[in-house]
Amino acid sequence: MKAVLMAGLAGLLFALGLGIGGMTDPAKVVGFLDVAGDWDPSLAFVMAGALGTHALLRRLILRRKQPVLAPTFPSLKQARVDGRLVGGAALFGIGWGLAGYCPGPALTLLVTGGPTVLLFIASMLAGMGAFRWWESARASGALPHARSG
Amino acid sequence: MMNTFLLPLLGGALIGVSASLLLLFNGRVAGVSGITGGLLTPAAGDVGWRAAFLGGLALGGVLLGVFLPRSLGAPVVPGVGATLLAGLLVGFGSRLGGGCTSGHGICGVARGATRSVVATATFVATGVLTVFVIRHLLGGAS
Numbered sequence: 155m156k157a158v159l160m161a162g163l164a165g166l167l168f169a170l171g172l173g174i175g176g177m178t179d180p181a182k183v184v185g186f187l188d189v190a191g192d193w194d195p196s197l198a199f200v201m202a203g204a205l206g207t208h209a210l211l212r213r214l215i216l217r218r219k220q221p222v223l224a225p226t227f228p229s230l231k232q233a234r235v236d237g238r239l240v241g242g243a244a245l246f247g248i249g250w251g252l253a254g255y256c257p258g259p260a261l262t263l264l265v266t267g268g269p270t271v272l273l274f275i276a277s278m279l280a281g282m283g284a285f286r287w288w289e290s291a292r293a294s295g296a297l298p299h300a301r302s303g
Numbered sequence: 304m305m306n307t308f309l310l311p312l313l314g315g316a317l318i319g320v321s322a323s324l325l326l327l328f329n330g331r332v333a334g335v336s337g338i339t340g341g342l343l344t345p346a347a348g349d350v351g352w353r354a355a356f357l358g359g360l361a362l363g364g365v366l367l368g369v370f371l372p373r374s375l376g377a378p379v380v381p382g383v384g385a386t387l388l389a390g391l392l393v394g395f396g397s398r399l400g401g402g403c404t405s406g407h408g409i410c411g412v413a414r415g416a417t418r419s420v421v422a423t424a425t426f427v428a429t430g431v432l433t434v435f436v437i438r439h440l441l442g443g444a445s
Contacts, residue, residue: 160328162355162362167321168333168405169363175314178367179376187427187434196311201408203315204322209413211323221330228332230414235421242400243407247426249392251433253380256393256404257335263375264361266368270378274390281394282340288395 157223169262175200178262180254187251322410325356334406335360336397381437400426 169178176182176196185194220226250256255263255274263271291297322333329352331338338353367374380386397403400422402411407426411419 157329158351158355161325161331161352162359164321164325164329164333165356165359166363166366167317167324167359168335168356169360170366171314171317171319171321173314173363173367173371173374174317175311176374177314178364178374180379181376184379184434187430188438189431190435190439194307196307199308199311200315200318203312204318204409205315205413207316207319208322208409209319211319212326212413215323215327218327221326222328224328224330227326227330230332230416232416233418235418239400239418239422240425242396242398243422243425244396244400244429245392246396246400246403247429248433249389249394249396250404250426251430252385252392252437253378253389255380255389257339257397258360258403258405260393261335261339261357261360262364262367264364266364266375268378270380270386273383273386274380274393277387277390278394279339279343281391281396282336282343282398283394284391285340285395285398286343 160223168258171200171204172259172262175203178259180259183254183256183259184251318405318409319413322405322413332406332410334402334410336394336403337401337406340398396426 172178177200182194182196185192186197188194216227246256253274255271257278260267260271260275260278264275288297325331325333331352333356335357338356341349342353342357364375378386380389393403397406400407402408402419402422404423404426407419407422412423
């Protein structure tokens with residue numbers, strides 16, 4: 155129960171950070187990506203603030219043997235860079251640039267964002283579901299199999 | 304000045320603290336697409352924290368609407384078709400690439416993971432290209 159409450163608190167803080175940083179305004183996100191237009195550097199400062207803070211704190215946190223409310227820290231083995239990573243990130247970036255929403259800000263706007271955000275979220279979940287279907291179809295051999303990492 | 308520099312830095316720091324809390328208490332990476340995607344294949348004992356994190360996000364959005372309403376900008380996406388396409392690409396692409404702006408862009412890059420640096424460079428590049436095509440080649444209103 156404590157773990158669930160802490161996750162909820164983390165989500166709440168995350169949303170407030172996005173909002174204060176301007177990332178719940180898609181015009182600012184698209185403004186950052188619009189390098190040939192009236193460039194808005196906000197997102198770069200949000201990234202810098204988040205990276206600096208998290209890079210520092212995670213080093214302190216990982217001195218512990220285990221998380222406070224869980225048995226182990228995530229084991230993130232460094233897999234190699236492959237076509238799935240680059241292809242997935244490329245598709246993600248196109249959608250991000252098109253709408254100015256990525257998953258965090260979109261879900262932050264779930265209640266307050268209106269019909270466009272709801273449509274985006276529904277479509278995003280459909281995209282995630284489509285990925286699951288595609289994965290399992292490939293695994294079962296129903297789709298042609300390109301060798302990947 | 305305040306709006307383009309200090310507030311984004313402060314907001315970013317809050318996001319960094321949030322990701323650190325999730326690591327410290329739950330031993331989890333704050334990747335929003337991964338947290339969401341995990342709910343589509345619910346495993347016993349793995350649903351609560353994910354749902355709570357996403358609920359916290361939405362609650363945060365409600366608080367922003369009350370206390371900082373100007374932070375909630377209007378949509379810029381050009382039309383329903385573009386909204387649907389953007390959602391599909393963000394959903395499918397983030398799962399295929401193993402992360403999004405938070406998981407790769409913040410947590411992964413903060414860890415110094417090569418994969419996350421490559422993913423972040425890639426999605427910023429295709430995002431820039433997409434906005435360039437829409438705004439400057441097609442002259443769309445987005």
